[in-house]
Amino acid sequence: MAEAFVTLTSEIQAKFPSISFINSNKGKPLLVADDYTFKLNKATTTTKYWICTINGCAANVHTDLTNLLMKTAGNHSHLREKEKLEVREARDKMIYLKIHFLTLNIPA
Ligand SMILES: [Zn+2]
Secondary structure (H helix, E strand, C coil), X not given: CHHHHHHHHHHHHHHCCCEEEEECCCXXXXXXXXXXXXXXXXECCCEEEEEECCCCXXXXXXXXXXXXXXXXXXXXXXXXXXXXXXXXXXXXXXHHHHHHHHHHCCCC
8 A cells, every 4th residue: 555655656756756835925835846836725634735826727736734746637728837937936036135134234
C-alpha cells in the first residue's frame, strides 16, 4: 500500500516536477504548478482542493494538508501565466527588500 502510493506520487511529480506557493495580492495562498496558478477552493480534514485561477478553466490540483501534491486533474483551457508570475515575483522581491531596508534603518 505504502509502496503503491510512493510510485503514484513519483509519477505525478514527473508530470508536474515542482509546485510552490505564493500569496495573491489579496493575501490568499496560491499554488503554482508548471507555471499555472491555482487558488484554494476548499479544504477537508485530509485534502486541499485547488482550482485554476482562470474562470471557467477545468484544471484542478489536490494536495494534502501539508501541501504535498496528491493529484492533478483536468486540462487548462488557456496559456500559462509565466509572464504574469514574473511580474508578481519581482513585486514580492521589492516588498521584501523594502521591509528589510526599513528594519535595518530603525533608530536604536
Ligand atoms: Zn487553467
